[in-house]
Amino acid sequence: MKIQSICCIGAGYVGGPTMAVIAKKCPDIRVTVVDLNEARIAAWNDEDVSKIPVYEPGLSDVVAEARGRNLFFSTDVDKAIDEAEMIFISVNTPTKTYGEGKGQAADLKWIELCARQIARVAKGDKIVVEKSTLPVRTASTLKDILENTGNGMNFQILSNPEFLAEGTAVEDLMAPDRVLIGGDQTEEGLKAIDALVNVYANWVPKERILTTNVWSSELSKLTANAFLAQRVSSINSLSELCEHTEADVNEVSRAIGTDSRIGPKFLKASVGFGGSCFQKDILNLVYISRSYGLNEVADYWEQVIIMNDYQKKRFSKKIINNLYNTVSGKKIAFLGWAFKKDTNDTRESAAIYVADHLLNEQSNVVVYDPKVTEQQIYTDLDYLGSRAPEENKESLKVVNDPYEVCKGAHAVAVLTEWDEFKSYDWQKIYDNMLKPAHVFDGRNIMDKKALRDIGFKVHAIGTADDN
Ligand code: NAD
Numbered sequence: 001m002k003i004q005s006i007c008c009i010g011a012g013y014v015g016g017p018t019m020a021v022i023a024k025k026c027p028d029i030r031v032t033v034v035d036l037n038e039a040r041i042a043a044w045n046d047e048d049v050s051k052i053p054v055y056e057p058g059l060s061d062v063v064a065e066a067r068g069r070n071l072f073f074s075t076d077v078d079k080a081i082d083e084a085e086m087i088f089i090s091v092n093t094p095t096k097t098y099g100e101g102k103g104q105a106a107d108l109k110w111i112e113l114c115a116r117q118i119a120r121v122a123k124g125d126k127i128v129v130e131k132s133t134l135p136v137r138t139a140s141t142l143k144d145i146l147e148n149t150g151n152g153m154n155f156q157i158l159s160n161p162e163f164l165a166e167g168t169a170v171e172d173l174m175a176p177d178r179v180l181i182g183g184d185q186t187e188e189g190l191k192a193i194d195a196l197v198n199v200y201a202n203w204v205p206k207e208r209i210l211t212t213n214v215w216s217s218e219l220s221k222l223t224a225n226a227f228l229a230q231r232v233s234s235i236n237s238l239s240e241l242c243e244h245t246e247a248d249v250n251e252v253s254r255a256i257g258t259d260s261r262i263g264p265k266f267l268k269a270s271v272g273f274g275g276s277c278f279q280k281d282i283l284n285l286v287y288i289s290r291s292y293g294l295n296e297v298a299d300y301w302e303q304v305i306i307m308n309d310y311q312k313k314r315f316s317k318k319i320i321n322n323l324y325n326t327v328s329g330k331k332i333a334f335l336g337w338a339f340k341k342d343t344n345d346t347r348e349s350a351a352i353y354v355a356d357h358l359l360n361e362q363s364n365v366v367v368y369d370p371k372v373t374e375q376q377i378y379t380d381l382d383y384l385g386s387r388a389p390e391e392n393k394e395s396l397k398v399v400n401d402p403y404e405v406c407k408g409a410h411a412v413a414v415l416t417e418w419d420e421f422k423s424y425d426w427q428k429i430y431d432n433m434l435k436p437a438h439v440f441d442g443r444n445i446m447d448k449k450a451l452r453d454i455g456f457k458v459h460a461i462g463t464a465d466d467n
Pocket residue numbers: 009010011012013014015034035036037040077090091092093110113114131132133134162163164165166276277
């Protein structure tokens with residue numbers, strides 16, 4: 001079966017880039033991305049392609065090429081569902097903030113809404129693709145809703161989790177390590193799998209397209225994120241031991257990463273992992289395991305989160321301890337707010353939690369990030385509910401100039417590994433700071449020796465302060 005029209009519900013960090021690349025690589029397929037959020041769709045349609053709502057290197061070029069040709073962004077969800085043979089669901093599945101499973105389970109209300117809408121609108125058979133990350137066995141819920149509330153149409157449900165990482169979304173989509181497609185192992189199910197395989201086969205080598213049963217595919221996505229996050233927590237746990245023993249975590253990373261059984265990636269010690277996926281997906285894994293009574297399994301994975309929370313707290317404590325145990329009334333300059341470089345996404349960014357901790361100690365935090373808006377920074381902080389929004393506005397300021405942000409500060413804290421931070425005129429920054437002038441490098445990107453030669457007191461993750 002050759003698919004000619006695709007619809008994707010959800011024009012976010014996954015739906016937008018994923019569909020843009022499918023449209024670029026498959027000019028014969030009409031791809032429509034829909035969302036309830038009118039402002040977001042308007043931004044995707046902005047004539048000035050640099051204003052699209054997701055910042056990703058290379059994405060605006062892909063959108064510019066395909067938009068209006070075979071890539072469309074719209075708020076008319078019903079029409080797009082009606083016209084498509086294959087419907088991707090790429091809506092948000094955040095951690096529940098209420099009721100049963102609060103703080104751990106995935107909130108599937110948006111997924112259910114999509115299923116009900118597809119069932120109501122569909123006048124022909126459809127292939128429904130889970131692109132969102134979902135708890136294992138969600139496909140059976142979807143099938144139940146589609147079959148019980150629909151108009152008697154046939155639906156095949158596929159699981160096709162997305163493995164792109166933000167900041168490298170376009171390159172990850174253009175040349176993925178693998179594409180995973182799970183589906184029913186029936187004749188109809190295999191036909192549906194084949195239809196999706198053929199879409200990806202337009203640019204992904206066949207041996208990189210893995211097909212499985214639907215449950216393996218759903219569970220593999222949670223598992224992949226849990227394994228990646230576990231590596232970061234493992235190296236972060238060792239970073240503290242390094243700080244006490246004069247071992248250097250960067251050297252330890254390199255030493256263990258050259259063992260081909262371990263591998264070099266995801267061994268960078270940091271202020272803690274952030275992003276919309278790792279924490280949410282591990283919490284979900286913990287919740288699912290507990291719901292089957294597997295308490296040891298749940299505890300094992302929960303420790304990855306506990307370690308990550310500890311690492312963020314440890315970083316703010318390090319700042320406080322080195323500023324003579326008080327930051328009250330002191331200006332601390334933040335370089336970076338995004339959860340990693342090359343993205344404007346701030347969800348679960350370590351910077352939010354470090355700022356919150358310092359604000360509790362009555363510090364004045366001033367933030368510069370090359371891609372994150374002032375409004376987003378206040379939204380992130382207000383969401384924690386630690387203090388009134390007016391208080392957040394009073395104690396935390398956002399500045400558009402990296403030199404201005406550091407002026408008169410006691411300390412600079414590097415929270416995101418943006419490349420531009422390394423090439424600043426650090427002598428000029430030093431001259432305009434209060435003394436002793438501290439740099440706390442939460443990403444281990446700075447040249448420690450060069451900074452110390454200028455006169456800075458430099459504190460990195462996973463090395464003793466005089467190392
Ligand atoms: P997002 O919040 O950026 O985008 C989701 C979009 O869906 C929003 O714009 C929202 O308005 C829209 N939406 C919600 N309900 C809708 C409905 N009923 N009809 C129409 N639109 C609706 O989220 P995201 O980061 O793109 O993540 C989407 C899914 O992909 C999640 O399950 C996530 O876990 C998964 N995922 C994310 C990443 C990542 O790096 N962000 C990577 C892989 C997988």
